[in-house]
Amino acid sequence: MTPAIAPDIAVVRSHSAKRHSILDAAAGVFCREGFAGANIDLIAAEAGVSRQTVYNHHGDKENLLVAVVREITERINAGVFETLATFPDKPVNLEAELVDFAVRLNQNCLCNRDGKFLRKLLQTEGERYPELFSGWREHGPAKTWAALAARFARLAHAGWLDLDDPDVAARQFLALVNADLQMAMIFGDSVSEEQLRAAAANAVRCFLRAYGKARPHGT
Structure with a gap:
């Protein structure tokens, strides 16, 4: 028999x-609908709850x-930090491993449903209602x-990268990772695995031309 659920747990x-x-x-x-066009009645109907x-x-x-x-940001952050746990801290082939990492970052955080929702909200409402963001x-x-800057700083300390400012490098890495996908994301197009990998490869190649070193110290 299915165990009974305590009333307070059921309420929660x-x-x-x-x-x-x-x-x-x-x-x-x-x-x-945009913020101005949205209304509570429509949201309630789609959620299957009452207006009240x-x-x-x-x-x-x-x-x-x-x-x-806030909710979408928290979900995206959870995906970001789960993906950051796979960052190549001790790489064997830095370029290949950074490409794989960039693909995962886009798949898990930027091109998924939550990433698309948040990007759309920012594009349509961010300028008009900045205080809400x-x-x-x-x-x-x-x-x-x-978090990404800290990981790049560790790679620089290990001799893989030549960085003056890890924070700038982190922002530039993320910008490069998104660069080839911007048009597709603006128009809400689906992005294929092939497009993700090509964008990541271009981004990492450019990033390492700016910051890469031939090999870590002592190898």
């Missing part, structure tokens, strides 16, 4: 399920957008840059 699960349903529906509506439930969870449309951006600036790319 129900609350969490409604919260995720509201945030997912809101992300889709905001991306499709949305207000009970988030208060108003501005708070809901802030919550959507203030948390994203602090908790989104800044964390990624810092």
Whole structure:
């Protein structure tokens, strides 16, 4: 027999399920309709909850957008740091391993559903409502840059790279990784594995021309 679920646990699960349903529906509506065109009734209908439930969870449309951006940013950050754990700290073939890492970074964090949602929201609403994205600036790319910079600094210390400023190198690496994919991402096109790998190869080749060294010290 299926064990009974305690009432308080069931309530927590129900609350969490409604919260995720509201945030997912809101992300889709905001991306499709824009902030001005979105309304709570439409979000509630797509989430399968009442209008009052949305207000009970988030208060108003501005708070809901802030919550959507926060939730997506947290999910993207989780993917970023999971991917950063695969960074080639002790490479054998730095170019090949950085290419593989760049492919994973794009697949897991930038070209997935959450990355597409956040990019669309920033493109359409970031300039008009900058205050609603203030948390994203602090908790989104800044964390990624810092974590990636630390890893590049370790590669430089080991003799693989020649860096004056690891923070600049990290930002440039991410910009290069995205460079060949920008047009496809702006128009919401699907990006193939072949395109991801070609973009990563071009990015890493350019990055290593600027910062690479022939071999680490002592080898």
